[in-house]
Amino acid sequence: MTADTDQTRSDIAWLGSRLQHLQTLSETLAGARTEHEAIEATLNPGLDVFEADQAVIAMLDESGTEFRIVAVRGYPDQVEADWGMFPNTDEFPLSDAVRTRQPVIVYGPEELIRRYPKLEGTGRSAALVCLPMGDFGGIALGYDREKTFGDAELEFMTAVVRQCSEAIRRTAFDAERGRRAERLALLAEAGAAFAGSLDYRTTLGEVANLAVPAMADCCIVDVLEPTGLHQLATVHVEPGKIARVAELETSYPADPAEPHSAVGGVLRSGEALLVSPVTEEFVRSVTRDEAHRDAVHALGMRSLIIVPLVARGRTLGAITLIYDTSSRLYDEHDLATAASLADRAALAIDNARLHQAQTEIARTLQHGLLPDALPAIPGVEITARYLAAGEGLEVGGDFYDVWLMDGSFGVAIGDVSGKGARAAAMTSLARHTVRVASLHEPTPSRVLRVLNSEILQHRPPDMFCTAAYAHAVPSADGGIDVTIALGGHPPGVIVRHEGVLEQAGELGTLLGVREDVTLTDADFHLAPGEVLVLCTDGVIERRDGGRMLGEEGLAEVLAGVGSGATAESIAIAVERAVMEFASGAPEDDVAIVVVRPTGDAAGLC
């Protein structure tokens, strides 16, 4: 065997082992799911492929001004500590390589210090090769023994490093995509959670719960209340830390007036704050004394976002997001997500406060529209039902009323067009006008005529009213004699015995539009057990897709209630028919009044 053959064999063996290392590297890189895994893969099988003794991978930070060492192999720990960050200038071989996009090769410490004087005292490799990784970082490979790098070798190394950088880029992209999806999911979840919560303290608790751990290790929500700034929610991935955060807050409360309060600063300026990474200088600027500083250091805050809660130009508080236990750092995207989360939360808080006020107004107004309780009339059952449309927040225009007069009683039902406070005022006017007019006008048509004039005088141009008014006088048979007039209102339905239905009232003109209206008095008798049902158009106009409950649907319900059904059970049957006809709350208010003489008492006379 000649020396040549030996050399060839050794070369082949070397090539085989290199190919094997290369294959392992490719497989490991392909399997890397995180940026960290891809970097580790570059270093571990990478070192074998390159036959290097030391390696350092450094990444350019987002601003492009500094390199951060993300992985080290073969150097003492001290190197990583000393060289955690270095500036992006040509004063360092690795940054030089990335800047020029060319390999930098240095043979021995002497050359190293000659070319890169700043590295005085650090050189120890017999040879050093720095290769750029895309435009975002680079790898430095150190060799303890003398080594030369031919073009072919450099080309090979460059190709392998390119493969590594592609893998790192892919995993970084995947991670970013994952984080983006996470942020979007978080915002969607926030939207749903806030929409459902009408109590702002609950909303703020939701904010903190949503933020941790999806986008913070610790989330603190501070809210400005009339009594000052209050920490309403604190959530930490490590429940044990909550007490320490709370303790810090008690000793050094966030204060809008305190210059050394980070939250205070955000509240004053209304501007979001991103501190990433948290520096000693920053900690010093937001702490009030040594003890405060120590306590903040002890928490180990690495990255911080504070966003103000602003709704309708008013600052309601602030959300603080902190990374302390995890190694993640916030970036501009996180800031945007946090701002979006804060906007949603602020809106929800504002809505909750508004809702509280509105509910009170609605309750007060509705109170004026509907009687507290119907009068007890001996021998006559009277039941009323009222279903508010939608959320029940806006005051509806439907009204009903039942009142006793001298030996008789009046029943009114009506509907003022429109919604809200204006309609409520008109509804209140309508209800009380009918009641007052009933005391001095001789017939129901005359009562509605008074109502017509009254609305004409007071109404805004697009408002009108429909109303039915019935005057009932107990009769000797235990029933009642009824006179009814309709002003643009659906007629009542008389339920005779055996489920026979009749129309109660003659159609008339709606009220509040014209002085000359056609209003007719219609008389009928209800024997004991017979029933008068009055309702507003919300009943018959109840729709589901193209179907409508209609007068026919109402008639079907009433024909089916059976003799002997009480006023109460009939009202409930109608109410149920309305509710069950379609899903969801009615689109319009619904008022139902049922009158049924029982014949059980002598009546009012």
Added chain:
Amino acid sequence: MSASSSIQIARDGDVAVVVLQGEHDLSTADRLRQAIERARDGSTPVVVDLTEATFIDSAVLGVLIAEHERAASNGSAVGYVVGAGAGHSVHRIIDLAGVAAVLPISSDRATALRAIRG
């Protein structure tokens, strides 16, 4: 929420014709108001044809009444058409509310156009 509805503005000589199709209620009332105002464009006579409407509610009636009054107050004219083909519930709400006594309602478009042109 209406299952399906449309409001179209057509032209018949000097008269703007607003044609309603499908269901119209509180949710479309504002659109109807705007359409009539647009069709009027100051003082153009307007005929609103509800013959192809399948449903209207009191909010729509409110618009019809308000627009009639607005026309009366600024010297323009508006007329309404509810032909035999209109939905049963359209005829019924007009009957129940007694708006025929309040609004100029014709039973076909030709009559409405004649009436509005005087």
